[in-house]
Amino acid sequence: MKRTVLLISGLVFCIASYANNAKEKKGLNEQINAAFHYLVQGDTSRASKLLAEQERLKDDNHQLSKLAIMLQIELKNNDTAERLLLSFESRFADNPDTFAFAADAWRDLGHQAGVFSKFGFYKKGVQAKLRAGEVGPDNAEYVALRAGASAHGSSYGADASLQKTLTDKAIALDKKWGYIAKLNYAQNTDDQQSGLAAAKEAVEEFHDDFVVLERVAQYFWTIDNLAQAQQTFAQACEYPPVQSWYREVKWINACYQVAVFSQEHGLAVKPGEQALNRLLATYKLPTTQNVEIAGLLLDIAQQENSQLAIQRMNQAITHTNDKALVKLATRRLAMLD
Template sequence: MNKILLKNIALFSSLFLTFNLIAKERKLDMLVFQAKKALIQGESQLAKKLISNEKKPSYNLLKLKILYYLERDNIDKAERSLNEFELQYFNVADTYAFTSEVWRSIGHKVSIFSKSYYYKKAVKAKITAGNKAPNDPKYLTMKASALGQSSQYGGNSSLQEQLAQKIKALDKKWGLIAEVNLAQNEDNLEQASKLAIQATKLFPQDFDVLNRTAKLFWTRSNYPSAQHYFYQACTSKSGDQWHSKINWINACSQTAIFAIEKNVNKDKGKKAIINLLREYQLPTNINFEYIKMYFKLSHTVSDPIIYKVLQNIVEKNSDVRLIKEAKGLLNKMSLNQPR
């Protein structure tokens, strides 16, 4: 009887520890998610706290660490962390899908003399992602896109078409995107546009399709069509990965930028900014820039989301200049209110 009791106690203790561990991991994952969301908005305190306190970082926490250094423009530490991340998780396709986007982002930040080095790293990572998942159409599309880049960055366009055909056989959506990439790489923009439109008809609410189509029309300087598809992408759900969120934000903000700079549909521009601010409302300079874009598109501003973010900036931000500007816009809003 005592042996059975001891076994049950041991079993319950083991289960208790397991559930505790799972709960702890879930809590950490939620905090990492919140920290990434804050980083995107220019707020780094939670990320700093998490990466400072964790002695054995998880996969997602290592990603957060890299993004923290990227947001802080600490290129040396970001690069070291990226190399360590690729070494530690060398057999995971998502590792390279993630690092390819970060390498590319670093390339955008550094001087013109260093850009080529980081763009090569990005191309190599995309190709590796496809190699690690040879039957996954998403990662293969990344690889095909990278192969289509100039040979000076590590591309090999002669292999792109064959891979595009393989992707097409695996998956309709990614096959069409791969064909759009191939046609554009071959400067066959008419064919690329035809394929992109076909994809939007088959997948009218798919973010990847809409975003790719928008970028194609942007390349062709067809700003009304580009704005239309960016707006559709902005109103669609993107993936949960960091670079997917960045692409979604860019789709929303670019909708407004076209409205401001190219004098196309202002209503879509305003709606896109509101859609963006529904998701991201921290009192940061980045979000304030979106609000300023909205004011450029509207003479009378009364949206409660705009008011809420401006009020949060006044109450919670410590930047004197930013607070002053936010107060100025709040005053404009109050003048527009009916008396």
């Protein structure tokens, strides 16, 4: 009887311990998501605070490590971000998502880097895509990444001869990522006929999938079909992805690009208004990024369609100590008079 009681007590303890750990993990994930929500708006405060509080855990936690990398990129601390990325790839080398994330992070660093450093970062980004497909050889998303990256050839450490085989494999594994692979292949081989056919089929079949719509829009943009690109970016903007790091960044960029097409290429204004209003309804912090979004909306829209922009400008004036931002918002509102 005593042994039975001990076994039951041990089981209860294990269950309670598991429940507490699950609760703590959920709580931490919620904090990470909240910090990232601030970070994509250009506010680094929550990410900095959370990472300081979780100093002991951050090297062992995949999501905290991502947050640390994106924080340094936002702060434009390229050397620190590079060091963290290399360590991240090494510590989580058996997870293909590590390299899918790293590919986007390396690309971001390349965009920020000086002219002599750009190629090195872009090359690391291509190699991360290749590695994602190698670590996840039966996952269509990562196979499609590897297939597209293979087109870069030997100067990037890739083997272009594998592109077609890997593209066919992604198509066989999954319809959605098969379309992504088809579009990548059509773009890389300048096969516009196949690309347009794949784009049409993909939009018809995945009309509410951000990932597919954003890739199709990028394809139209690449072949200079700007009207179709704007229309498809606008459609993608209607379907924000579940928070997934760079996927959310791409959603912001997709929505913003709709309005850029309105402003710079004289395309339809209404989709641009709708896209920017959607961003301003989602992101409400008084940051430079949000003031710039509001400014673009004021540039393209009638005042009755830009009330959120005026609201964000006034929030920046009254709720921040950033004198440059207050000056920017004040000057932009004065232009309405």
